[in-house]
Amino acid sequence: MISSTVPTTLLEQEAGQPLIERLPRGIRPTPAGAAPAGRGQAIRRELRAAQSDPDSFTALDQGTLRLGAFPTASASVLPLALTRFRRRHTGIRIEVRAGVLAELRDMLHTGEVEQGLLWHYEWNRLDDPALSLTHLLDDPTVLVVPADSPPRTHPSVRLGDLADHEWIIRADNHPVADVLRRSCRRAGFEPRSAYSSHDYQEAQAMVAAGLGIALAPRPALTSRRSEARRLPFASDVPAPTRRILLTRATARPATPPAQAMARVLRTVAQRFTAPGLHRAQLGAVRRG
Incomplete structure (x- = not known):
């Protein structure tokens, strides 16, 4: 609806046709005037949605998390963490890239993945100032x-x-x-x-x-x-x-989905290294 306070005569002059119809009690838009009014409403809806998106990402209602992992982690620790995470945060889409150590480092540097599961031994420590390292498990x-x-x-x-x-x-x-x-x-x-x-x-x-x-x-x-x-x-x-590490690029702050995944991985890592862990306990971890 075009407000009566808007200088409609100027708008109509620019449009070259009537935009509102003056009635004894108020006004109503002509078909030509209703079109831009509808676009304005759509723009307002998009602006409101854009304002709410950050809150949705913070609440873990939507978004994508890209992970990298080496094969042993992809076959052991990571599946347990993914099961837990997806059960809690159904709105987050997860992409996993597999690779060897050098490939995973490149993915982290280029931003192809946001987080990576990497490893090192005492004689080939992962000393890279561009990466932030969190020790998960021995x-x-x-x-x-x-x-x-x-x-x-x-x-x-x-x-x-x-x-x-x-x-x-x-x-x-x-x-x-x-x-x-x-x-x-x-x-x-x-x-x-x-x-x-x-x-x-x-x-x-x-x-x-x-x-x-x-x-x-x-x-x-x-x-x-x-x-x-x-x-x-x-x-x-x-x-x-071998030390298994959760890594991310130091220059890029962790997003809320990445922070949530880090918490899940730390919990799974603690249970995964519990003394006497066997298949029944692994099943309990998957169900937990």
């Missing part, structure tokens, strides 16, 4: 052996006692292959490779078949074969521990 290396092998009778194993064994080694210069070589050399021997695997399920299958033994990060073994078992290393010569 990921100890464990020994994977056939279920009927002699080491099964011991609660823990000294790596130096395994010099005569054949090893299932990760292929393509995988980080866990570096862990194995460093650990064995510190124990005084070079590992002999019986098979080069491309993922942990393949490595477990070769161990279960009796071809050799292997090292693996503990979260990589959430899906275990009954023919293989895992053993910790003796505390006097512990195996290297």
Whole structure:
């Protein structure tokens, strides 16, 4: 509705036609006048919506969260966190990019992902001033052996006692292959490779078949074969521990969805590292 206080004669002169119809009691817009009035109402609605959008994002009612993760995290910690997050914040769309360490760092630097699950060992620490790092959990290396092998009778194993064994080694210069070589050399021997695997399920299958033994990060073994078992290393010569980190670009403040995901990941990480965690407890984490 065009207000009677508006200088309609000037508007009508510019439009070249009547915009309002004067009645004995008030006015009403002509069809030509109703069109811009409708557009004005639409503009006001868009402005009100734009003003409410920040509140919606803050309340986690809408938005997109882009995450990056390395494969072991994508198969263990991250699915539990995603289940919890999506149950609480149904309006947030989540995109996940998988990659190796160098790829994930590039994604964080370029903004392709807002948060990333990365890792480092003591000898290759992730010292990058452009990234903000939050320690989520320590990921100890464990020994994977056939279920009927002699080491099964011991609660823990000294790596130096395994010099005569054949090893299932990760292929393509995988980080866990570096862990194995460093650990064995510190124990005084070079590992002999019986098979080069491309993922942990393949490595477990070769161990279960009796071809050799292997090292693996503990979260990589959430899906275990009954023919293989895992053993910790003796505390006097512990195996290297990988640190899993939640990262973001330092120059970009965390959005409310990213802050909420960080809280969920910290909670899941605490339960994931609880002593004696097994499949039943993992199920409880998924349901929690």
